[in-house]
Amino acid sequence: MTTTPDPPRTAAEERLRRWRMVLGGESADGTGHRLSGQDAAMDGALAALYGRKVPAAGRDGRTGDRGAGLGASAPSVARWLGDIRTYFPSSVVQVMQRDAIERLGLAGLLLEPEMLEAVEADVHLVGTLLSLHKAMPETTRETARAVVRKVVEDLERRLAARTRATLTGALDRSARVHRPRHRDIDWDRTIRANLKNYLPEHGTIVPERLIGHGRASRAVQKEVVLCVDQSGSMAASVVHASVFGAVLASMRSIRTRLVVFDTAVVDLTDQLDDPVDILFGTQLGGGTDINRALAYCQSRITRPADTVVVLISDLYEGGIRHEMLKRVAAMQASGVQFVTLLALSDEGAPAHDREHAAALAALGVPAFACTPDLFPEIMAAAIEKRPLPIPEAA
Numbered sequence: 001m002t003t004t005p006d007p008p009r010t011a012a013e014e015r016l017r018r019w020r021m022v023l024g025g026e027s028a029d030g031t032g033h034r035l036s037g038q039d040a041a042m043d044g045a046l047a048a049l050y051g052r053k054v055p056a057a058g059r060d061g062r063t064g065d066r067g068a069g070l071g072a073s074a075p076s077v078a079r080w081l082g083d084i085r086t087y088f089p090s091s092v093v094q095v096m097q098r099d100a101i102e103r104l105g106l107a108g109l110l111l112e113p114e115m116l117e118a119v120e121a122d123v124h125l126v127g128t129l130l131s132l133h134k135a136m137p138e139t140t141r142e143t144a145r146a147v148v149r150k151v152v153e154d155l156e157r158r159l160a161a162r163t164r165a166t167l168t169g170a171l172d173r174s175a176r177v178h179r180p181r182h183r184d185i186d187w188d189r190t191i192r193a194n195l196k197n198y199l200p201e202h203g204t205i206v207p208e209r210l211i212g213h214g215r216a217s218r219a220v221q222k223e224v225v226l227c228v229d230q231s232g233s234m235a236a237s238v239v240h241a242s243v244f245g246a247v248l249a250s251m252r253s254i255r256t257r258l259v260v261f262d263t264a265v266v267d268l269t270d271q272l273d274d275p276v277d278i279l280f281g282t283q284l285g286g287g288t289d290i291n292r293a294l295a296y297c298q299s300r301i302t303r304p305a306d307t308v309v310v311l312i313s314d315l316y317e318g319g320i321r322h323e324m325l326k327r328v329a330a331m332q333a334s335g336v337q338f339v340t341l342l343a344l345s346d347e348g349a350p351a352h353d354r355e356h357a358a359a360l361a362a363l364g365v366p367a368f369a370c371t372p373d374l375f376p377e378i379m380a381a382a383i384e385k386r387p388l389p390i391p392e393a394a
């Protein structure tokens with residue numbers, strides 16, 4: 001859409017313009033300021049989604065009182081998507097896309113390849129596509145995979161290097177020995193640990209305690225089990241967990257297992273080399289049976305003292321509550337480090353079962369939301385068996 005540039009405005013005119021953009025509505029909407037040029041085009045794009053006076057037509061042709069002007073045709077929605085990408089930054093575009101899908105019921109249009117090529121890809125769009133993928137026609141599936149792959153690769157670029165560096169350091173620290181052979185002594189740390197034993201008359205330190213480097217080993221040092229709730233509300237967490245699962249699986253010193261669940265349990269460990277395959281192996285929506293999922297994970301643990309189990313769930317349990325709690329307590333008693341994340345996303349804590357969260361906290365397993373940027377630190381603390389860096393907001 002081509003628009004003419006707006007003329008310069010006085011401070012008073014700019015205030016009226018901003019109020020008019022905030023208020024929306026018809027004509028000048030009580031401000032006395034009429035929009036023109038790019039302002040009018042931006043206002044039109046917003047009114048198409050958020051206006052309350054234009055009835056929206058559903059995909060069956062009937063109109064409702066949802067107040068939008070996008071209609072039901074893919075071409076009109078595609079033009080609107082192009083407009084909002086022209087006038088708004090990417091972060092705002094993503095919010096408007098989500099609102100369009102939720103407010104106007106446009107998810108069905110994402111089954112058309114032309115629409116998928118027009119949207120701004122983000123984690124939430126991936127969640128929507130995953131919920132729809134079983135209904136997608138063959139002509140749309142490859143386009144959908146390309147959209148999902150773009151988001152996943154962006155996440156990997158942002159998260160992988162820091163995750164590997166943080167966890168490698170944690171593994172090295174946890175592997176240090178205090179009876180090292182001479183060639184394995186970490187002299188810097190040994191000297192710092194023995195400064196109190198300095199003998200000034202001899203100009204030397206008596207090394208009562210030797211600290212050694214963890215010897216490089218190709219053997220598995222730790223085992224990590226990611227147990228991920230795939231109910232619809234956890235979509236963003238499923239996306240991030242698949243990316244982190246692939247990153248962890250690429251580290252030779254960590255053996256990673258990825259388990260997703262609703263009322264059934266699916267082990268996706270053999271797909272960890274490609275997080276896109278993982279995501280298309282999930283089934284978002286449905287009920288929740290945390291106890292069954294934990295029972296499966298528990299049955300696969302062979303080295304409890306070297307295992308970290310990460311449960312990612314909003315804790316709305318449809319299974320047997322007391323059995324779930326008993327299972328968590330049993331794993332802890334055997335030496336497993338157990339972590340509960342209410343979400344693994346940037347959105348913070350979702351609606352969750354507070355009673356179950358409190359019951360887990362009573363067992364010494366606090367439940368809290370975790371951003372993707374904090375996840376490496378959480379895992380490092382769990383590997384080293386030190387207190388978790390729980391965000392203050394939790």
